Structure formats: C-alpha cells, structure tokens
Amino acid sequence: MTRFSFLALLALTLLSAVVAVTLGPADITPNEVWSVILHHLGLFPESPVSRLRDAIVWELRLPRVLTALGVGAGLALSGTVMQAITRNPLADPYLLGLSSGAALGAVTFLLLGLALLMPLGAFLGSLGALALALVIATLLGGATPSRAILTGICISALASAATSFLIFWSATGDSYREILSWLMGSLSGSLWADAALAAAVLLLCAPLILANGRALDAFAFGDTAAASLGIDVPRLRWTLLGATALLTGIMVAIGGAIGFVGLVVPHAVRLAVGSGHRKLLPHAMLAGAIFMLWTDTAARTLFDPRELPVGVITALIGAPVFLLVLLRYRRIT
Amino acid sequence: MSLLITGLSVQKSGRPILTDVSMAAPSGRITGLLGPNGAGKSTLLAAMLGLLPAEGRITFDGHDLPNMSRRARARMLAYVEQSASTEERLTVQDVVALGRIPFEAAWQAAPSPEDADIIARAMQEAGVASFARRRFATLSGGEQQRVQLARALAQQPRLLLLDEPTSHLDIQAQLQLLTLLRRKADAGVTVLIALHDLNLAARFCDHLVVLSQGRLAASGTPPDILNPTLLRDVYGVAARLLSDETGGPPTIVYDSAIPGSAT
Numbered sequence: 087m088t089r090f091s092f093l094a095l096l097a098l099t100l101l102s103a104v105v106a107v108t109l110g111p112a113d114i115t116p117n118e119v120w121s122v123i124l125h126h127l128g129l130f131p132e133s134p135v136s137r138l139r140d141a142i143v144w145e146l147r148l149p150r151v152l153t154a155l156g157v158g159a160g161l162a163l164s165g166t167v168m169q170a171i172t173r174n175p176l177a178d179p180y181l182l183g184l185s186s187g188a189a190l191g192a193v194t195f196l197l198l199g200l201a202l203l204m205p206l207g208a209f210l211g212s213l214g215a216l217a218l219a220l221v222i223a224t225l226l227g228g229a230t231p232s233r234a235i236l237t238g239i240c241i242s243a244l245a246s247a248a249t250s251f252l253i254f255w256s257a258t259g260d261s262y263r264e265i266l267s268w269l270m271g272s273l274s275g276s277l278w279a280d281a282a283l284a285a286a287v288l289l290l291c292a293p294l295i296l297a298n299g300r301a302l303d304a305f306a307f308g309d310t311a312a313a314s315l316g317i318d319v320p321r322l323r324w325t326l327l328g329a330t331a332l333l334t335g336i337m338v339a340i341g342g343a344i345g346f347v348g349l350v351v352p353h354a355v356r357l358a359v360g361s362g363h364r365k366l367l368p369h370a371m372l373a374g375a376i377f378m379l380w381t382d383t384a385a386r387t388l389f390d391p392r393e394l395p396v397g398v399i400t401a402l403i404g405a406p407v408f409l410l411v412l413l414r415y416r417r418i419t
Numbered sequence: 420m421s422l423l424i425t426g427l428s429v430q431k432s433g434r435p436i437l438t439d440v441s442m443a444a445p446s447g448r449i450t451g452l453l454g455p456n457g458a459g460k461s462t463l464l465a466a467m468l469g470l471l472p473a474e475g476r477i478t479f480d481g482h483d484l485p486n487m488s489r490r491a492r493a494r495m496l497a498y499v500e501q502s503a504s505t506e507e508r509l510t511v512q513d514v515v516a517l518g519r520i521p522f523e524a525a526w527q528a529a530p531s532p533e534d535a536d537i538i539a540r541a542m543q544e545a546g547v548a549s550f551a552r553r554r555f556a557t558l559s560g561g562e563q564q565r566v567q568l569a570r571a572l573a574q575q576p577r578l579l580l581l582d583e584p585t586s587h588l589d590i591q592a593q594l595q596l597l598t599l600l601r602r603k604a605d606a607g608v609t610v611l612i613a614l615h616d617l618n619l620a621a622r623f624c625d626h627l628v629v630l631s632q633g634r635l636a637a638s639g640t641p642p643d644i645l646n647p648t649l650l651r652d653v654y655g656v657a658a659r660l661l662s663d664e665t666g667g668p669p670t671i672v673y674d675s676a677i678p679g680s681a682t
Contacts, residue, residue, distance in 0.1 A: 173505075173506065175506055297525045297526060298525070300520055300523060300525065300527070301520070301525075303517060303520070304517060304520050306505040306507045306509060306514075306517070307500070307503040307504070307505050307517075308503070310465075310468070310470065310498075310500065311498075311500065311503060313468060313469075313470055313489070314468055314493065314496075314497065314498035315493050315517060315518070315520045315521055315574075316489040316490040316491075316492065316493030316494070316520065316521040317489065317520075318489055356508065360508060360513075361507040361508045361509055361513070362513065364528060364529075415506060
C-alpha cells in the first residue's frame with residue numbers, strides 16, 4: 087500500500103511536470119514537450135519544433151519546473167525533519183527564522199559582489215539563524231512550540247531589517263526591484279544551474295534524512311526516550327538540523343524566502359500516510375515538489391503577462407493552515 | 420547475573436547529585452529505588468542510560484553499561500519514564516513497535532515477521548492488545564503507562580528500569596503494573612523501579628535501595644529496612660508500622676511531618 091502510494095505520487099510528479107511545461111502564454115502540447123526533451127537528450131536527431139518553441143521549453147519552462155520540484159521537495163523535507171526533531175508541530179524553516187537568515191546571508195554576499203557564492207552566504211545565514219534560535223531556546227530553558235515561533239519572529243524581524251537596510255544602502259533601480267521580488271519568494275528566471283543546484287543539495291541531504299526516518303520516530307516521546315532506544319541523540323540532532331539548514335539555505339538562494347511549504351505539506355501528508363517517518367519523509371518530499379510546482383505554475387500564469395511572486399500564493403495557503411495546526415495542537419502550544 | 424553499581428558519583432554544574440553510591444539489584448528480582456524528591460533516583464537511572472557523565476562503575480552481567488554501544492545497550496536495557504506524551508498520531512501498536520528500533524536496520528521498510536511477533540506478544544503480556552489500533556493520545560494514564568511497558572517489553576530487555584511509573588496512576592492501574600513486573604521478574608528479568616509509595620514498595624519489591632541527598636541511606640529487604648527511624652531520617656516524617664493480620668507486609672501510617680527536618 088505504501089509502495090503503491092509512493093509510486094502513484096512519483097507518477098503524479100512526472101505527469102505534473104510535463105503538463106506544467108505545456109502551460110503558459112505560448113501553447114505547447116505534451117507531445118512537443120517530449121520531443122524537445124528527447125531531442126536534447128540526443129534521441130531525436132532534429133528538433134521537430136521551431137527554435138523559438140524549443141527555447142521556450144528547454145531554456146525557460148523546463149529549468150523552472152525542475153527548480154520548483156527541487157525547491158518544494160527540499161523545503162518540505164526540512165519542515166518534516168524540524169517538526170520531528172524539535173517535537174514542534176509548528177516548526178517550519180520560514181516560521182523559525184531560517185529563511186530570513188538565509189536571505190540576509192544571500193543578500194550580503196550578493197552586495198559584496200560575490201554573486202557566485204550566494205548559496206554559501208544563504209547557507210551560512212540559515213545556519214546562523216538556527217544557531218541563534220537554539221541559543222535562545224537554551225536561555226529560555228527549553229523551547230515550547232510557541233516560544234520557538236516567537237523566537238523565530240524575533241530572528242526574522244532582525245534579519246529582515248538588516249536585509250532591508252543593506253538593500254536600501256547599496257541597491258538601485260532594477261536590481262532593487264529584482265531583489266525585492268526574489269525576497270518575497272519567486273522562481274522567476276530559474277536556470278538550469280538553479281535546477282542543478284537544487285538537485286545536488288537534495289542528492290546530498292535527502293539520503294541522509296531518509297536513512298534516519300526510523301530514528302526520527304524514536305523522538306516521538308522526547309530525547310530521553312530516543313536515547314533509551316539506542317539513538318545517539320546529540321549527533322543525530324546536529325546532523326539533521328545541519329542538513330535542514332543546508333537545504334533551506336540553498337533553496338532560499340534559489341527561490342527566495344518561500345514560506346509555509348515546510349508546514350503545509352508535512353501536515354497534509356501526515357493525514358494521509360500517518361506519522362511514521364519511513365513513510366512520511368519520502369511522501370512529503372514528493373508532495374512538496376508537486377505543491378511547489380503547481381503554486382509556481384499558478385504564479386506565472388494567473389496574471390499573465392505579469393508574474394506574482396510564488397511566496398504570495400504559498401502564504402495565502404499557508405497562513406490559514408498555520409491557524410488550523412495551531413487550533414489542533416492548542417493544548418501544547 | 421545482576422546489576423552492580425560501585426562508587427557512583429555524578430555532578431551537575433559543580434553540585435554533587437550522587438556521591439559514592441554503591442548498590443546491587445539481583446536478577447529475577449524487583450528492586451525498589453526509594454528516597455524523597457531530589458534524592459538522586461532519576462539521576463541514578465539516567466547514569467545507567469549513559470545520559471550524563473558519571474564516575475564509578477555500573478555493570479550488568481559484566482557489561483559496562485554507560486560505556487557500551489548505544490544500540491547494544493538498548494537491546495539489553497529498557498526504560499519507562501514517569502509519564503510520556505506525544506503529539507504524533509501514533510496508535511498503540513506504533514508505540515510498542517518503537518521498542519524494536521534497536522534491532523532494525525536503517526533502511527528496513529517495516530517490521531520483520533519475527534519483530535511483528537515480538538510486538539504482538541509484548542502487547543498481549545501488557546494487556547494492551549485489545550486496543551492496539553487506538554490512538555495513544557486518547558488513552559487513560561494507566562493505559563498509556565501499560566503501552567509504554569509493552570514498548571519496553573518489545574525490546575526484550577534483561578534489565579528493566581522504571582522511573583516512578585505509578586505516580587499518575589489510579590490504584591487499580593498501579594497494582595496491574597506491578598503485578599506485570601512481578602511476572603517479568605519471575606521470568607528472570609532484573610527490575611529496578613523508582614517508587615514514591617512506600618507501601619507499594621513494601622508489598623511488591625524483593626529488595627530496596629534508599630537514597631538520601633545523593634547518598635546511599637539503606638539497602639536490604641523491606642522488613643529489614645522500613646522502620647520509623649529510617650522514615651524520620653530520610654523522609655522527615657513521624658510514622659508507625661501496623662502489622663497485617665493476613666501475613667502481608669506491615670502498613671506504614673504517616674502521622675506528621677517533622678518540623679525543621681531537612682530532606
């Protein structure tokens with residue numbers, strides 16, 4: 087049953103990707119999409135479509151669709167891991183301030199002229215925000231879910247203010263607008279390089295996270311219970327939180343601070359497959375990919391020719407879900 | 420074949436929590452760990468789980484408990500907390516299955532048939548099989564504690580540690596839990612249980628270890644050590660022992676707290 091639902095979700099992901107590539111101002115059929123892909127993979131000697139249409143598929147839409155899949159998968163995985171390891175149903179890289187930290191790191195590197203190292207800056211930023219959150223949690227003598235969120239608000243506010251100041255200080259005109267749109271969360275202008283970066287970081291982090299699914303189950307009753315089941319709690323915690331900081335940092339470098347994906351997706355998937363992380367993690371990863379793909383497709387097609395930052399859509403969906411989660415878990419928050 | 424602790428000392432931020440505690444818990448017996456709040460009972464259990472740095476030796480069947488591999492230790496020793504809650508949507512069966520984690524491979528997709536068998540038997544033994552599909556969070560405190568015990572039994576431990584498992588239970592649930600522990604002890608498991616209720620300890624434990632302010636205050640069989648002097652010195656209460664006409668252990672009756680006595 088689990089295997090079936092996973093394969094079904096995988097098929098849905100592929101189908102969604104092909105359909106999403108056909109959607110947009112220029113009408114392109116699924117057949118054309120396949121032939122362009124096969125052509126570029128060297129299986130079709132001559133492209134059967136015009137060069138313009140070929141470029142729309144291969145240079146614009148396909149990289150963007152793949153980037154959306156990767157970013158969604160990464161953010162959903164991050165959220166699932168954070169919820170398990172902090173035992174906080176409200177945990178999400180965006181709500182805990184990691185995304186804002188990553189944005190600050192990315193903008194800092196960008197304005198220092200280190201555009202190529204921007205992902206590194208974003209990773210350092212999200213790691214810094216995570217470290218700050220953990221230090222504050224220790225000072226508070228343990229982080230309840232609401233304390234963690236309040237800490238996240240504080241870190242977000244601080245990082246956002248610093249980011250805004252940096253932009254105010256150094257950016258002008260076009261770059262100003264571009265940075266603002268990216269800050270709100272947008273996959274517009276995604277390139278093959280972005281898709282490759284997202285894929286690379288997923289290939290690095292996802293196996294590590296998926297291999298620890300059962301260990302995450304052991305956290306259901308807290309650290310001591312996990313330790314008594316043979317889990318090396320400190321090591322697992324630092325490894326997996328490090329992986330989520332890396333995933334969040336890179337995804338923010340690619341798509342800006344796209345919020346709530348790490349909250350909405352794991353909770354929805356939990357309702358379908360339950361809390362066991364051996365099932366939850368792979369399902370959440372695919373569901374996150376599909377969710378991101380369709381919200382981004384909506385972002386670029388709904389108000390064509392203008393483009394909505396996808397972060398606006400995920401927040402429109404995410405904020406009410408946040409409230410629902412809050413109501414459901416009101417006893418502990 | 421027993422648990423042996425020699426010269427155990429634990430400090431937390433420079434303050435001694437346990438000082439030079441030596442004790443034994445014989446196998447196939449229930450050993451009660453007694454003492455007022457802050458005496459160091461939970462710290463002693465935590466040291467056995469390797470959760471905090473400790474001086475001294477803790478061995479079980481010759482294994483050096485704090486220093487053996489975590490997984491190997493979890494296959495030998497199971498631990499039940501005072502109370503455990505979760506916000507995950509776990510069924511009783513899910514919770515009991517957690518007990519097989521020390522035996523599973525990382526990439527294993529589901530419990531093996533042998534594991535499923537062990538899980539089913541643990542649920543039978545703890546009397547939770549009839550509600551195996553219910554959500555853990557919806558159970559009563561007594562039921563939850565029996566589920567935790569079933570989880571511990573699924574680890575097939577030879578040493579079972581319990582930290583005040585009866586504190587939040589009603590009387591019937593307390594007796595059920597201890598009866599079950601008696602059955603496990605008779606089957607050869609070494610049971611070490613921290614308890615507050617001295618009458619319960621007198622009735623169910625074969626052997627008692629009393630801690631006071633981080634030091635060993637007394638150890639021996641219940642009739643040997645439970646007396647008004649110990650209760651006054653360790654717990655700071657004036658108490659009497661009333662003998663039971665049916666031949667059971669005497670009942671402790673507490674008369675008053677002794678003013679100014681430090682516990």
